[in-house]
Amino acid sequence: MSAIPPLLPDRPTPLTQAMYSDIYGGSLLCGIFTVLLYGVSLLQTYMYFLRYQQDHIAMKSLVFGVWTVATLHTALVCHTMYHYLILCYIDPLALINGVWSIYTSVAVGIVICFIVQSFFAKMLWHLTNGWLKIMLALTYAILIVGQLVFGLLFVIKAIELWQLTKLSVLVDWTLAPMCILRVVSDTLTAVTLSYVLYDSRSGAKQTMKLIKALVIYAMERFILTTLVVISQTTVLYAKPQSIWALVIEEVTVHLYINSFLATLNARNHLRKIAHGEVTYTVSMPSFARNTAQSKSGPTTDTELEVSVISPSTGRTAESHSTPDNLTHELGDSQYQFGGVKVVKTMSNSSFNTEI
Numbered sequence: 001m002s003a004i005p006p007l008l009p010d011r012p013t014p015l016t017q018a019m020y021s022d023i024y025g026g027s028l029l030c031g032i033f034t035v036l037l038y039g040v041s042l043l044q045t046y047m048y049f050l051r052y053q054q055d056h057i058a059m060k061s062l063v064f065g066v067w068t069v070a071t072l073h074t075a076l077v078c079h080t081m082y083h084y085l086i087l088c089y090i091d092p093l094a095l096i097n098g099v100w101s102i103y104t105s106v107a108v109g110i111v112i113c114f115i116v117q118s119f120f121a122k123m124l125w126h127l128t129n130g131w132l133k134i135m136l137a138l139t140y141a142i143l144i145v146g147q148l149v150f151g152l153l154f155v156i157k158a159i160e161l162w163q164l165t166k167l168s169v170l171v172d173w174t175l176a177p178m179c180i181l182r183v184v185s186d187t188l189t190a191v192t193l194s195y196v197l198y199d200s201r202s203g204a205k206q207t208m209k210l211i212k213a214l215v216i217y218a219m220e221r222f223i224l225t226t227l228v229v230i231s232q233t234t235v236l237y238a239k240p241q242s243i244w245a246l247v248i249e250e251v252t253v254h255l256y257i258n259s260f261l262a263t264l265n266a267r268n269h270l271r272k273i274a275h276g277e278v279t280y281t282v283s284m285p286s287f288a289r290n291t292a293q294s295k296s297g298p299t300t301d302t303e304l305e306v307s308v309i310s311p312s313t314g315r316t317a318e319s320h321s322t323p324d325n326l327t328h329e330l331g332d333s334q335y336q337f338g339g340v341k342v343v344k345t346m347s348n349s350s351f352n353t354e355i
Contacts, residue, residue, distance in 0.1 A: 037254035044261035076105035109253035110151035190222035
């Protein structure tokens with residue numbers, strides 16, 4: 001029987017075992033969650049291109065671009081994990097130094113968050129009117145651009161310092177302001193979207209049901225990202241010497257990506273909510289029939305009169321007006337927030353909403 005080889009002493013490292021576990025244990029956990037969330041976003045991207053082939057080319061390009069950058073971000077995260085957990089095993093002194101992939105992944109993630117938040121800001125721009133639209137535009141411009149500036153400033157300064165143990169000096173004036181602005185932006189988006197949708201309510205029972213579903217979706221999408229960012233901000237102030245807040249950023253980025261894709265993919269589900277109970281018929285003024293009138297074109301009112309038809313009896317149940325601020329633009333087609341599209345029928349004087 002062969003003798004048991006003697007136990008080898010621990011390798012000399014510039015970090016204690018507790019510090020190593022605190023720093024790189026968090027990197028491993030967040031890296032695993034990042035890959036899992038990327039898998040979800042990959043599935044959502046596939047579902048989007050499968051179900052929404054009628055969307056404008058600009059929207060398809062945006063989705064493809066976000067997925068491409070998300071793939072790059074995930075690859076950078078995997079390289080970072082491989083570098084510190086595998087390569088540094090034979091070079092323990094490299095543990096305290098940064099690596100190009102970790103700082104590049106942070107920069108890519110900041111750009112992704114900027115794109116996704118700009119999308120939601122544009123959505124709210126189409127959902128609001130008057131002074132609220134102007135105030136929101138200015139507020140979002142400050143919040144979103146501020147996050148981008150503070151985030152990229154952190155990346156630049158982190159590359160200059162390079163060592164991970166020195167990054168704590170950047171927390172108070174780069175990462176912390178970025179996270180605070182992100183919390184404010186997400187909270188404002190959820191509250192504003194809920195207010196606008198609730199303010200667009202009407203007397204129709206099915207419309208109220210649809211609006212309530214939209215409000216719930218809006219809160220669910222933003223509450224998770226907001227809680228994660230709040231946790232990230234708390235860790236920044238509680239343990240500024242740790243890189244936990246930096247690796248939590250990896251998860252936050254993919255939560256934003258999935259929130260963006262879920263918003264687009266939820267449109268068919270929202271159609272099903274309304275389709276099973278009512279059919280909307282939108283009455284429009286008749287088009288001119290003679291030559292003199294046709295030159296001037298049709299005239300329309302500012303509101304659309306909607307008749308709710310009972311599917312069981314075929315009779316008109318009630319009528320109400322569709323508020324303009326319940327409509328926003330995705331691509332070149334006009335949709336309600338849930339993706340309800342107004343399409344022309346065979347008659348020149350009537351339109352049907354396609355739920």
